[in-house]
Amino acid sequence: MSSNFHIFKKDIEQALDVLRKGGTILYPTDTIWGIGCDATNPEAVEKVNQLKGRAKDKSLIILLDNDNKLSSYVREIPDVAYELIEYSDKPLTIIYSGAKNLSPNLIPPDGTIGIRIVKHDFCEELIHRFRKPIVSTSANLTNHPSPKNFSEIDEEIIKGVDYVVNYQQEDQQENSASTIIKLGPSGQFDLIRKS
Template identity: 50%
Template structure:
């Protein structure tokens, strides 16, 4: 795993894209703070630039580096989560425009997957996470289901976790409204 992480970090720091396992499904990622790298993912996925991606962090302590404020109740929620949950925060900061939604929000998941945690910790930057498929196609549950065409478009493919079955769906998504209320977008 360590060699995989080192290779992925090198690719990410050079502005490249990579295919990797997450705590939900296989994903395509890059440095979430690198606008050019993010544009590469839009091109790879053939995705509308109006749609935004999820950003992964390795620790709740880093959230305030990327959002203006977090309601106090959310800190307790983050501690109690036992399944992958993405939270959409209002008032994103320190991201390029092509990562932040038109309304100024950002979708962040604190990842509990060992590979992702170690990678993000060493990189010391958030990474983009989007399903390893072309837009409008089903998300692959196992590595072998990822199309060869897509595999050929990324700069690096992680070897770790190729033989494991991931969850068959993405994360739960919760949106924090400006008034502090929560809305479940995807259970």
């Protein structure tokens, strides 16, 4: 067994424990490092907003490990969504109408929610075991640049979360945020952000 595998397993267990208790984590994703919490827990979502100094009316992205789970959190999913997820070669966040079963303070007045089906070993395992979606917002203070890797994360963020994942901290690869598209109920979509 490699030491990396032991770090991975220990991080999963610790992160799960914190998420189940309504805490916040700092963790690697398929894009940039994120601040995460239970996406169904209003107090946990509020902690994330406070840590970032973020306005309450700004929406947050959530991560799922499998597109089969989309229907648990979105009222109607246009068929094209599954094609976009399957054929996207880069991380893709889709904003859907009709969010449901999520913390009310995650959902803006228009009822939309940004969801990314994550393709990343740590996130997939964590979300699969947690059995709920996890918030993912860039690990930076509001109006500060997003960190391209762990070494660029502000000390205030590191000290402000309940658990910092060790896995992939040494990775110096420069990552960028996901592409975001907004998908209408009839399948029309608008590009919001290109990665």
